[in-house]
Amino acid sequence: MLGSDLMEILKRNEKYNLIPTDVDTLDITNIEELKETSNEKKPDIVINVAAYTDVDGCETNRELAYNVNAIGPKNLAISCNEIGAKLVHISTDYVFHGENTVPYTEEDETDPINYYGETKLVAEQFIQKNMNSYLTN
Numbered sequence: 001m002l003g004s005d006l007m008e009i010l011k012r013n014e015k016y017n018l019i020p021t022d023v024d025t026l027d028i029t030n031i032e033e034l035k036e037t038s039n040e041k042k043p044d045i046v047i048n049v050a051a052y053t054d055v056d057g058c059e060t061n062r063e064l065a066y067n068v069n070a071i072g073p074k075n076l077a078i079s080c081n082e083i084g085a086k087l088v089h090i091s092t093d094y095v096f097h098g099e100n101t102v103p104y105t106e107e108d109e110t111d112p113i114n115y116y117g118e119t120k121l122v123a124e125q126f127i128q129k130n131m132n133s134y135l136t137n
């Protein structure tokens, strides 16, 4: 969903050399494949819109959810860090408990509401741990 929308917007600007991928061409759970592609293509910026987003499915397919939503971003962080690429990663409001009456901020305490949120939170932590620098916003 987000990946297709982003492509529509980014391709309007000729200065971007876009390299779109999907699970068939680049599986983010496969670190060797990621390293090979990042070393070959040497992207300046990697935008990760890949995820296992079936919230109910995450409860029953926990291994798959963890692999795609947590290990995948960890692999991306390692491979981006190695070549000095910036990684843009999208998390989710499910990392919070959902009881706030005002919008959440990056500084709010996390407390995942479900397993999908748990895996997305672990991804945030993996990225912070495996990249030399990061911004949260």
Ligand SMILES: NC(=O)c1ccc[n+]([C@@H]2O[C@H](COP(=O)([O-])OP(=O)(O)OC[C@H]3O[C@@H](n4cnc5c(N)ncnc54)[C@H](OP(=O)(O)O)[C@@H]3O)[C@@H](O)[C@H]2O)c1
Pocket (backbone or CB within 6 Å): 001, 002, 003, 022, 023, 026, 027, 028, 029, 048, 049, 050, 051, 052, 053, 068, 072, 090, 091, 092, 093, 120
């Ligand atoms: N949509 C929302 O309301 C929302 C809200 C908050 C945050 N987000 C976050 O925004 C990001 C994009 O979400 P979205 O709604 O665009 O999700 P989406 O439509 O479900 O797209 C996710 C894509 O990731 C692909 N994918 C799954 N496993 C993969 C793997 N191992 N390697 C590479 N690609 C893989 C999926 O391919 P298949 O379809 O072939 O499995 C799918 O094309 C996610 O990080 C999500 O957590 C979304």
